[in-house]
Amino acid sequence: MKYKVLAVLGSLLLISLGARAEQIGSVDTVFKMIGPDHKIIVEAFDDPDVQNVTCYVSRAKTGGIKGGLGLAEDTSDAAISCQQVGPVELSEKIKSGKAQGDVVFQKRTSLVFKKLQVVRFYDAKRNTLAYLAYSDKVVEGSPKNAVSAVPIMPWK
Template sequence: MTVKSLIAGAVLGSCLATAAAAEDPDLIFKKTTVWKFLSPDHKLGTYAIDDPDVEGVTCYFTVPEKGGWVGWLGLAEELSNASLSCRQVGPITFKRKTRQGDEAFSQRRSLIFKRMQIVRGCDAKRNVLVYLIYTDKIIEGSPENSTSSVPISPWGETTAPAKCSEWITG
């Protein structure tokens, strides 16, 4: 590796970290699951993220976070386990039209190869938003997943609530 490629990698990494920081979820709390003597503990982290395309919906998810020195340095490949709970927290307003399975949130779970995603869909028959959290890898995905649903209900409104089928298509 040349010095130029090392510098370019550092600049790219810095840019990606800055871009990711703008979309970081809100930390609600962390709970230690495995105590480590001289390094950071293994933990479960619970976070909240507002759906960027559907105002009035917040998703809460819990993911394992590796401790130890490898976890502290950000080099550990995180486990694929995740739980998800999404709720209506205000009047639901769609900001733009999207497609079934479009990404609402994504987060890196290893240095290069693994990514956790929260995607959204619409159960048109019941007017319910459906969210799925899962982890994928470049070579091999993971069956670990969790699903949550948000029935679209009136929120102090005198008009009928929005229909997800008018905003999320096929």
């Protein structure tokens, strides 16, 4: 029991770390008579370790009574698109490959056990950053995922 409580507290702490998303907009997908409608939400966040790279994530948000109370589990569906929005300089940690798979964004998608994560990889051969969005659960994750690549280009 003690380990379950520690796991839950650790998960909540990890969720609070990383980039913060700004909601850009949303569309309703299913009308709910009671509680908020089911939606697709579009959020933007900046990579916390790479200046001038912004990612846009779209994800499902469950409505209804459970969704309105924050008790619903959102589906694992998500899409991601990342762009260079200014001059990019990579840290030595990223260039050396020591930051492969670093979590740059997390969003809780259920009360406790499920979250959407975005991780970053650096492809040195192509001088490109790759961002992978996926959903995971404490017990069982989902194979649903999306990827976006940002080639590092000179900025004028």
